[in-house]
Amino acid sequence: MRLVYFAWVRERVGRTDEDVDPPPSVSTIADLVRWLRTRGDEYEHAFENESVVRAAIDHVHAKPDAPIAGAREIAFFPPMTGG
Amino acid sequence: MPVRVRVQAEDFDVAAETSALTEGRPDIGAVVAFTGFCRDENGRLSALELEHYPGMAEAELLRLAAQAETRWALAGLTLIHRFGLIRPGEQIVLVLAASSHRRAAFEAAGFLMDYLKTRAPFWKREHLADGSVGAWIEAAGADDEAVRSWERP
Numbered sequence: 001m002r003l004v005y006f007a008w009v010r011e012r013v014g015r016t017d018e019d020v021d022p023p024p025s026v027s028t029i030a031d032l033v034r035w036l037r038t039r040g041d042e043y044e045h046a047f048e049n050e051s052v053v054r055a056a057i058d059h060v061h062a063k064p065d066a067p068i069a070g071a072r073e074i075a076f077f078p079p080m081t082g083g
Numbered sequence: 084m085p086v087r088v089r090v091q092a093e094d095f096d097v098a099a100e101t102s103a104l105t106e107g108r109p110d111i112g113a114v115v116a117f118t119g120f121c122r123d124e125n126g127r128l129s130a131l132e133l134e135h136y137p138g139m140a141e142a143e144l145l146r147l148a149a150q151a152e153t154r155w156a157l158a159g160l161t162l163i164h165r166f167g168l169i170r171p172g173e174q175i176v177l178v179l180a181a182s183s184h185r186r187a188a189f190e191a192a193g194f195l196m197d198y199l200k201t202r203a204p205f206w207k208r209e210h211l212a213d214g215s216v217g218a219w220i221e222a223a224g225a226d227d228e229a230v231r232s233w234e235r236p
Binding site for chain 1: 119139196223
């Protein structure tokens with residue numbers, strides 16, 4: 001699946017997007033965040049306060065317990081500040 | 084109900100957008116327009132940089148318009164949000180809500196702005212008057228509270 005990052009989450013991770021292939025045990029957004037945090041300091045920094053970072057699955061807002069099976073694109077980003 | 088949603092770098096013309104919404108529509112009795120501008124914060128800012136999530140930004144604005152349509156009798160909606168570098172005094176966002184009567188148009192425009200601020204994937208970063216790039220703006224708790232106020236029975 002493809003991961004995309006925005007705003008300070010993108011800056012902390014150090015990339016705009018990447019393709020990942022998490023193990024089968026990773027079944028929800030929260031699992032995915034925990035798995036990403038094991039991949040390096042940049043992810044640990046981006047997700048250090050998990051409750052702050054928001055997620056979307058295929059362009060729809062998703063809660064931490066949302067299943068990720070079949071997702072094509074998962075986005076992580078800070079709380080929104082448009083308008 | 085006609086819904087126009089645009090996410091663009093270019094500026095927009097409120098009068099032209101209003102005409103596009105009302106032309107040939109003698110059923111419309113009210114259009115409420117909200118225009119959000121970039122402020123300079125007492126001279127501190129040279130610009131706001133707006134980042135967005137292409138694809139999801141448009142999709143989320145369409146979802147918010149559909150939600151508004153279920154709550155009010157609307158005759159049309161236009162939602163435009165800009166991205167990129169926007170200077171103080173320039174327009175950032177436009178909501179036009181059209182209805183037969185004013186109350187639905189006023190309420191729908193307020194609802195859409197409150198939800199847009201907390202749900203549409205846009206992020207602002209400050210560019211400072213001294214030329215440096217400042218911090219990402221933090222989400223305001225008051226915006227979350229505004230959304231909750233629409234969800235109370």
